[in-house]
Amino acid sequence: MAYTVGQVAKLAGVTIRTLHHYDEIGLLSPSGRTPAGYRRYDDADLQRLQLVLYYRELGFPLEEIAAIIDDPAADPAAHLRRQHELLTGRLKRLQEMVAAIEFAMEASKLNIQLTPEERFEVFGDFKPEQYEAEAEQRWGDTDAYRESNRRASRYTKDDWLRIKAENEDWGRRIVASMASGAPADSPEAMELAEEHRQLISRWFYECSYEVQTGLADMYMADERFTAYYENIAPGLAAYLNEAIHANAISRA
Template identity: 35%
Template sequence: MGEHGMPVGETAARLGLTVRTLHHWDEIGLARPAARSAAGYRLYTDDDLERLRRIVVYRELGLDLDAIRAVLDERGGDVAAQLRIQRVQLAQRITQLRELDEDLARMIAAQERGILLSDDEQRETFGPVWDTSWPAQARDAYGGSPQWQQYAERSASRSVDDWAAVTRSVSAFDDELGAAMDAGVEPGDAVAEALVERHREVFSPYFPVTRQMQVHLGRMYAADPRFAAHYDTIRPGLAAWLRDAIEASARAHGIDPDTARWE
């Protein structure tokens, strides 16, 4: 401390503040230095330093500057009441942080597992033919893709009932495909085109499906024995029919199925 007080830079360093912060508190009248040097520079007295220390303490407790001013300057001010208010706000923030922590834990688990249902819940929701190892296999195959990330983000917030609704939607769509085959609908027909549009809509809860991506999905349905078995159980030849309907729709929209990219 000099003869009349401590300079701004030294004061800031001693209290762990920035010079800019002290200048701001000076400008708003929260903590004005009481002295000046012969050259006109601000100097903080012992009383000023004590006020600054109190400001730092209350700021670390979470009070905003207006509340700190009330605590320090209002005669007869109820400091305990101000601190109680701050404690209530802190409790609310703690609750929010705990909820955020739970959300982050679910997001991490969804990125790692895909579906946040137990094995029994999966079998009950997706049916007895469901293999609980499929999500892990999908994670191994597609875990680095943007679509897996989108899928996991949506999965993180889904309950058993949410997944059951998705499953019902897919099952109803399968019935529509089977009915179209029974009615002799050909790929490229208006009805087939509508079903191709429905396909993207039905599968959008997993991740957004573009027309080019849809071409790849259609070919996978026909080529992968697991998908082919699923569709062919509904109607023999349905996997190939759906693939052909998707490709006919792609051509109608200016997309060559042979050059379609996963994008």
């Protein structure tokens, strides 16, 4: 049950240099050495490393990690609990960012101008606690990145004209549906809501039912979105909102 640096490095997915560094600063010193001076890590060292990596991923500076881990009043269960709390907090933050991006996408789709303050709102909410970045190192080198880049940034003028045409066609049909007196939960209106979702998915981003209902609520909550749809036809914002919700429920 003893491991060399290299083995530990592979197991934990870190570099040997990182382990050397942790040894240097006393954050994680192997429990022993061979006669030749080779580091020997045992199971307890691995457990400690795991804790270190988790807290590191959560953004703590190494010095603080040492303090947290060496806190005598913190058993393993307490660490797990804390990490769970921190993670769910970050999850919330990320979800807010996703919502903000979707907001911005919708705004740009409808050509709505954002104020400078709004642009930074998602950062502003968190001004007191400085957030920094998570690094997906060398992501720029992967095929997936290049692929997504190619796909995403290559809309020609023709594409844009087509998007506009599709969108206007859809607009005419939903106005007609509303004018015909068909309720928002009629098959016809729900089908138009479904088209709305697929149109976004095809041209903009993967739009799940959950994301779509979020958008629908935004149409009601933000007056600029409301204005956009009301401008097409009075009552359309509410009609579309209801149709989207009805459609999402029926497909669940």
